[in-house]
Amino acid sequence: MSDGRIVVSGLTKQYKNVRAVDDLSFTVEPGRVTGFLGPNGAGKTTTLRMVLNLVTPTAGTATIGGQRYADLPDPLRTVGAILEASAAHKGRTGRNHLRVICAAAGLPDQRADEVLELVGLTPAAKRKFKGFSLGMRQRLGIAAAMLGDPKVLILDEPANGLDPEGIRWMRGFLRNLASEGRTVLVSSHLLSEMELLADDVVIIAAGRLVRQGPVAEVVGSMSTNARVRVRTPQAELLTKELTQAGATVATGTDGALLVTGVEAPAIGAAALRVSAELHELVTERPDLEHVFLELTQGKATIR
């Protein structure tokens, strides 16, 4: 098997009145967690389903390790996917759900028990699916994706319905998979979570690519400069000194000064010069959420 790189090239899906995905191209590298971000309705799910041959593209191609999904000789041994949490027959037990997939993929039955152990569902193996909580359903979905011990993982909103403990577990699980050299592509709208989890991001809006690259690079590339919050009883005095030093100073709603154009050490030095007392001096860097909102602003319209 080849490296497990996902290459999306010129992918387009035209529905009757809506171009859900519009000439989208990006690559996802192995050994890294890639966050696939976009506002609701941006075309994330449609894109992932086209990669997995569930939706037929109007134009363009998507390959995994150089092959289209439909051409993979043993797809489940190459790619594991979680697309919706509540996807099993209500009256079937968790273990039987996995065994059905094992049978179709030609995997031994014992894999079902192994992956249940992996996601911590062994105690619920013989319980019927309708008795599963949302968090357990997500774990069963992950178990199904891991059946073939795949090199590539594709997950659509895997954190949906998980409690904080579950989200933390998921983060560790996916990071671990990436560190083993696997390709992990995760779509999500939880930006703070993505900032903790992802190495790379692919941001789309209205079906088109907005930005792609390592998280730090994407965040750093934005026009929004670092801003420093300063709180002092001698606000007027310090503002004058800082303006002379070439900084721009604004006053926040809570009375703190918001300084741009100079770094925190320079502000500290200025305060010392004019003997201003400092109560707070914090550098605020733009986070993924700010960058995301700025990048997708005005593009997240209902189409």
Next chain:
Amino acid sequence: MIRLIRSEILKIRTTNTWWIFALASVLTTGLTLAVNCAQAHYYLNEKLNLPSDLPADQAEQARQQFAAQHQVVTQSVNVFTSGQFFGCLFVALLGILLITNEYYHQTATATFLATPHRSRIVTAKLITGIAYAAVFWLLTTVIDLVTGVIFFRVEGFANHLGDWDVSRAVLLNLMAFAIWAVFGVGFGALIRSQIGATITVTVLYVVGMLAAQIVFAVLHQFIKKDWVLTLQVVVPSTASQIMLSPVKLFPQSPPQWVGAIVLIGYGILAGLIGTLILRKRDVS
């Protein structure tokens, strides 16, 4: 392909569906068996009483009809294929579930991810449906055979099991079960909604033959030709009955083999359309 069939069989085996259908099938077989035995008892012991003033040609027609109905072979076929009406309906519904369950429970995604070649999945489902049909046929036939043999012995008539007319009907019954299973799969692909497909097929199956009789009788009023009535064979449930009946179902009914060909034609059509639809449809 074998692993896909294994997977499909496992899908049915791991839910309640199969035993509910099997139980329903056994119960309805018992019921129809009781009715058919009672009917056979009545016909086999009845004597022909013709009014003396009946014209000779009419009397002859009545005598022929009486003879056909009162033949032990006719009754034997009836008894040994008991449960066919409901059995075929149940396997058709099972065929529907093979497809619509995938959408209703959103498992189509997992199924298509494991096997991106969808025509293989439909083929596996068709084979699984036919296999289950065969099991259901075996179940009803065993019940029919045991009961029937005892019944004819008690009544003091030969059971005619060795007659080709009877064995053929029993074998054709197997074919009917299989074709209705294929039908079900095709219909499930056509109408994705579980309830929609189930109701449509049940209505078509149960009232189809009756509705056809009315429609074709009305047509016959306008076009006074016998072939209009013969055309009733195009209705699947009518074709199914014609195929199984060793005597003519109605005076203008075509021979048994015509019913068989019509039914097989529908089976192939349903399977093909189902496959084509499933191959094209996006799963989202």
